Amino acid sequence: MKALILKELGQPLIVSDTDDPKANGGIIVDVKAAAMNHRDVWITKGMYPGIKVPIILGSDGVGLYQGKPVIINPNHNWGESEQYQSSTYHILGLPTQGTFAGKVRVDADKIRPKPEHLTMEQAAALPLGGMTAYRALMTRCQARKEDRVLISGVGGGVALFAFQFALALGCEVWVTSGSDWKIAKAEEMGAAGGLNYKTADWKSFGKQTGGFDVIIDSAGGDGFMNLVKLCNPGGRICFYGGTRGNISKLNPQIIFWKQLSIFGSTMGSDKEFNDMVDFVDRHKIVPVIDSIYTLEGGNDAFLRMEKGLQFGKIVFNIQ
Amino acid sequence: MKALILKELGQPLIVSDTDDPKANGGIIVDVKAAAMNHRDVWITKGMYPGIKVPIILGSDGVGLYQGKPVIINPNHNWGESEQYQSSTYHILGLPTQGTFAGKVRVDADKIRPKPEHLTMEQAAALPLGGMTAYRALMTRCQARKEDRVLISGVGGGVALFAFQFALALGCEVWVTSGSDWKIAKAEEMGAAGGLNYKTADWKSFGKQTGGFDVIIDSAGGDGFMNLVKLCNPGGRICFYGGTRGNISKLNPQIIFWKQLSIFGSTMGSDKEFNDMVDFVDRHKIVPVIDSIYTLEGGNDAFLRMEKGLQFGKIVFNIQ
Numbered sequence: 001m002k003a004l005i006l007k008e009l010g011q012p013l014i015v016s017d018t019d020d021p022k023a024n025g026g027i028i029v030d031v032k033a034a035a036m037n038h039r040d041v042w043i044t045k046g047m048y049p050g051i052k053v054p055i056i057l058g059s060d061g062v063g064l065y066q067g068k069p070v071i072i073n074p075n076h077n078w079g080e081s082e083q084y085q086s087s088t089y090h091i092l093g094l095p096t097q098g099t100f101a102g103k104v105r106v107d108a109d110k111i112r113p114k115p116e117h118l119t120m121e122q123a124a125a126l127p128l129g130g131m132t133a134y135r136a137l138m139t140r141c142q143a144r145k146e147d148r149v150l151i152s153g154v155g156g157g158v159a160l161f162a163f164q165f166a167l168a169l170g171c172e173v174w175v176t177s178g179s180d181w182k183i184a185k186a187e188e189m190g191a192a193g194g195l196n197y198k199t200a201d202w203k204s205f206g207k208q209t210g211g212f213d214v215i216i217d218s219a220g221g222d223g224f225m226n227l228v229k230l231c232n233p234g235g236r237i238c239f240y241g242g243t244r245g246n247i248s249k250l251n252p253q254i255i256f257w258k259q260l261s262i263f264g265s266t267m268g269s270d271k272e273f274n275d276m277v278d279f280v281d282r283h284k285i286v287p288v289i290d291s292i293y294t295l296e297g298g299n300d301a302f303l304r305m306e307k308g309l310q311f312g313k314i315v316f317n318i319q
Numbered sequence: 320m321k322a323l324i325l326k327e328l329g330q331p332l333i334v335s336d337t338d339d340p341k342a343n344g345g346i347i348v349d350v351k352a353a354a355m356n357h358r359d360v361w362i363t364k365g366m367y368p369g370i371k372v373p374i375i376l377g378s379d380g381v382g383l384y385q386g387k388p389v390i391i392n393p394n395h396n397w398g399e400s401e402q403y404q405s406s407t408y409h410i411l412g413l414p415t416q417g418t419f420a421g422k423v424r425v426d427a428d429k430i431r432p433k434p435e436h437l438t439m440e441q442a443a444a445l446p447l448g449g450m451t452a453y454r455a456l457m458t459r460c461q462a463r464k465e466d467r468v469l470i471s472g473v474g475g476g477v478a479l480f481a482f483q484f485a486l487a488l489g490c491e492v493w494v495t496s497g498s499d500w501k502i503a504k505a506e507e508m509g510a511a512g513g514l515n516y517k518t519a520d521w522k523s524f525g526k527q528t529g530g531f532d533v534i535i536d537s538a539g540g541d542g543f544m545n546l547v548k549l550c551n552p553g554g555r556i557c558f559y560g561g562t563r564g565n566i567s568k569l570n571p572q573i574i575f576w577k578q579l580s581i582f583g584s585t586m587g588s589d590k591e592f593n594d595m596v597d598f599v600d601r602h603k604i605v606p607v608i609d610s611i612y613t614l615e616g617g618n619d620a621f622l623r624m625e626k627g628l629q630f631g632k633i634v635f636n637i638q
Contacts, residue, residue, distance in 0.1 A: 083553035084578040140580075220571035234402035242571025250569065252539035252561025255583030259403040261459075262581040264574030 001102030004298040004316075007054045009046045013298045018056075021097060021105035027065060029072060029106060033124035034099035035060035036314040037157060038241075041306050043094055052095060058316075059092045061099030062114050062123045069114040071123050072099065072106055073273045074131075082139075082269050091128065091267065099124075100295060100316060112274070115281045125157070125287035125313035126280065131268035132240050133161035134276035136216050140263040141236040145170040147213035150230065154194070155182045155311045158240055160288050162216040163191070168283040174209055176200070182311055189288075202226045211235075219244040225251065231260050238263040288312030294319075320421030323617040323635075326373045328365045332617045337375075340416055340424035346384060348391060348425060352443035353418035354379035355633040356476060357560075360625050362413055371414060377635075378411045380418030381433050381442040389430040390442050391418065392592045393450075401458075401588050410447065410586065418443075419614060419635060431593070434600045444476070444606035444632035445599065450587035451559050452480035453595035455535050459582040460555040464489040466532035469549065473513070474501045474630045477559055479607050481535040482510070487602040493528055495519075501630055508607075521545045530554075538563040544570065550579050557582040607631030613638075 003018045021028060040057045042048050059074040076096065079086025092098050092106065114123045136158070137143045149166040153159050154175035166173045167190045175186040175194040183194030195205045211232040217224070221244025227237055228250065235258060255262070268276070279285070290310035293301040294317060301314050322337050340347060359376045361367050378393040395415065398405025411417045416424065433442045455477070456462045468485040472478050473494035485492045486509045494505040494513040502513030514524045530551040536543070540563025546556055547569065554577060574581070587595070598604070609629035612620040613636060620633050 081553060085552070220569075233404070234400060239571055240575055242575070245571075246567075247569035247571060248565075248567040250539075250566035252558055252564075252566060252583065256559055256561070256585045258583065259585065260583045264571065264577065264579045266575045266578065 002295060003056045003101035004058075004295045005054050005056055006044055009044065009051065009053060013044070013302065015295050015298065018101075020103050023105060026105050026107045027111070028103050029061070029063040029065050029070060029111065031061050031063040031099050031102060031104050031318050032069075033062050033120040033318060034058045034316045035124045036301060036305055036316075037128050038305065040093065041302055044302060048094070050095060055094055056097040056101045057093045058098030058100035060124055060127045060129070061092070061104055062120050063104070065111055069120065069123075070111040071114045071277065072104070072127060073110040073112070073270060074127050075110065075267070075270055075273060076107070078269045082271060085267065085269075089267075100298065102318060112277065115277060117281070117284050118286065121289060121292055121315045121317060122287050124315050125289055126277070127273070128267070129157035129313065130161045130276045130280065130287070131273045132158045132266065133165055133216070134279065135268035135272045136238040136240050136263070136265045137162045137165050137214070138275075139268075139272060140238045140265045141214045141216070143169055143171060143214045147171050148210065148232070149173045150176065150209075150212040150215045150227070152176045152197075152215070152217040152219055152227070154186045154191075155179065155308065156218060157313050159216065159218060160312055163189070164285050164288075165279065166214070168279070168285055171214075174212070185311055197223065200226070202229065206230050216240075218242070220247045221245050222248050225249050228254060228260065231258055233258045234260075236261045236263065238265050240265050290314050292317050321614060322375045322420035323377075323614045324373050324375055325363055328363065328370065328372060332363070332621065334614050334617065337420075339422050342424060345424050345426045346430070347422050348380070348382040348384050348389060348430065350380050350382040350418050350421060350423050350637050351388075352381050352439040353377045353635045353637060354443045355620060355624055355635075356447050357624065359412065360621055363621060367413070369414060374413055375416040375420045376412045377417030377419035379443055379446045379448070380411070380423055381439050382423070384430055388433040388439065390433045390596065391423070391425055391446060392429040392431070392589060393446050394429065394586070394589055394592060395426070397588045401590060404586065404588075408586075419617065421637060431596065434596060436600070436603050437605065440608055440611055440634045440636060441606050443634050444608055445596070446592070447586070448476035448632065449480045449595045449599065449606070450592045451477045451585065452484055452535070453598065454587035454591045455557040455559050455582070455584045456481045456484050456533070457594075458587075458591060459557045459584045460533045460535070462488055462490060462533045466490050467529060467551070468492045469495065469528075469531040469534045469546070471495045471516075471534070471536040471538055471546070473505045473510075474498065474627065475537060476632050478535065478537060479631055482508070483604050483607075484598065485533070487598070487604055490533075493531070504630055516542065519545070521548065525549050535559075537561070539566045540564050541567050544568050547573060547579065550577055552577045553579075555580045555582065557584050559584050609633050611636050
């Protein structure tokens with residue numbers, strides 16, 4: 001089969017022919033589309049624990065199994081607790097071979113029919129980002145229709161899913177981004193408005209919006225306290241990333257007086273994966289696709305994500 | 320009636336005769352015992368919003384109403400939501416006159432029979448600290464029998480209640496303190512062990528204990544990250560104070576990978592007050608009393624709390 005392979009850290013990815021995977025008690029899916037996550041970029045840079053090369057990256061995929069279109073749950077060994085993953089939890093694409101290839105081996109219980117309203121490319125965009133957003137917004141923050149929601153960094157995959165899911169719930173949703181055009185795109189999709197964090201006046205944003213009940217963040221950093229200040233009493237903030245580094249200057253008095261909850265969240269359980277796909281099916285949500293590449297364009301795709309140019313998911317069409 | 324009065328910020332409290340309170344649609348309780356909270360000390364130093372002098376402090380009290388012993392719920396206007404207090408929420412002892420007096424005016428629905436297994440002094444120790452601990456441990460952290468629990472700063476009133484409640488649940492409970500003798504006292508009461516944070520080796524403490532599922536803290540500050548590191552996957556940390564100032568150096572990756580929850584919490588709802596008294600009744604919990612003063616010893620009592628010398632509640636016996 002053809003595959004996009006990371007042979008050495010820091011070196012360009014290479015498309016080459018390689019052996020088909022063995023079923024080993026699982027099943028083989030003929031991959032038709034796959035999608036990128038930040039994780040894939042970080043792995044190529046050595047910024048992830050447990051990296052072994054050569055490896056075929058890719059956690060998101062859809063394809064054919066016994067001729068029928070299926071979507072793949074990227075989880076392995078989430079474990080017994082809904083609260084946290086087991087110590088042996090991992091996802092497709094490291095340490096096991098991922099979806100940026102013609103075929104991928106998965107456990108038989110990790111596929112389900114592709115949502116019918118989605119193309120292969122759209123469905124490929126869904127698994128990891130959708131599951132992560134679902135857990136953050138629905139399980140952790142317990143978002144409800146009456147909540148006013150803020151999504152930070154709206155161009156990213158998880159952020160866009162959280163945005164779309166909150167809209168589907170009927171929430172009033174606001175966004176932040178470092179790019180005015182991304183805010184404009186979100187507004188076209190239904191955002192009530194947005195704040196460019198590079199030129200932000202957080203205080204007047206708080207007044208303008210009336211404050212937030214739920215905030216989904218992936219940045220952390222010193223700016224996190226701005227989010228705390230934007231919270232209404234009883235507010236919940238969930239972060240699934242920390243691209244701006246350590247969180248500092250958190251005022252405990254503001255947090256306890258407003259009875260805030262701050263959640264860290266990553267990935268999602270098998271139940272959350274299934275609930276998320278059901279939710280997408282029920283609300284006919286269509287993932288936002290930024291761009292579609294072939295595996296041969298793999299290095300361009302990785303560069304696009306690394307530079308943060310995307311709005312939505314970067315997808316591979318695999319023939 | 321006799322009352323302990325704060326006439327001017329920064330000046331000693333004065334015991335003097337003053338007019339009895341008027342019922343004003345509420346009821347008058349003959350106070351028999353009252354108890355101190357850190358809040359009282361902070362108010363005398365001007366470190367609290369909305370201070371008006373002269374004022375009779377005191378949020379905790381028990382006494383007689385129509386000849387029967389009653390315990391007072393210190394809440395006013397908690398409001399409709401269990402998640403957070405209303406904007407008009409306040410508690411006895413500022414801005415309304417408090418319990419360090421022979422009589423206090425409260426709303427009729429704010430008293431309930433004193434738990435029979437407690438003396439007046441023991442029951443007086445319970446309301447605010449017990450309610451705050453109950454909300455933090457039970458409502459916010461959802462502590463269960465199988466959780467390993469850490470209580471920081473175990474000498475304090477709320478910390479001791481959280482400690483006793485966790486023991487009553489059947490949890491394995493550990494403590495921290497800056498005083499070895501406080502740790503020894505907690506061990507006598509059933510703590511599995513303790514850590515002196517002045518000489519702490521947090522890393523070996525984590526190994527020794529096996530990590531924690533629930534942590535109740537009132538310090539915040541730079542040391543908060545030590546608590547995060549001590550958390551097991553799915554762990555919950557709740558803080559109800561921030562005596563060490565802003566929380567800094569919080570590593571988002573550790574928090575989201577371990578799926579941690581960090582809660583700010585203060586006071587409690589009327590429901591939580593009632594649930595807490597029921598819990599104390601059911602488990603026959605006896606609040607720890609550090610010392611008993613008369614109102615005439617008020618300044619000594621305040622100094623004792625200010626210096627952090629106490630282990631348990633500082634109580635006034637009021638005749």
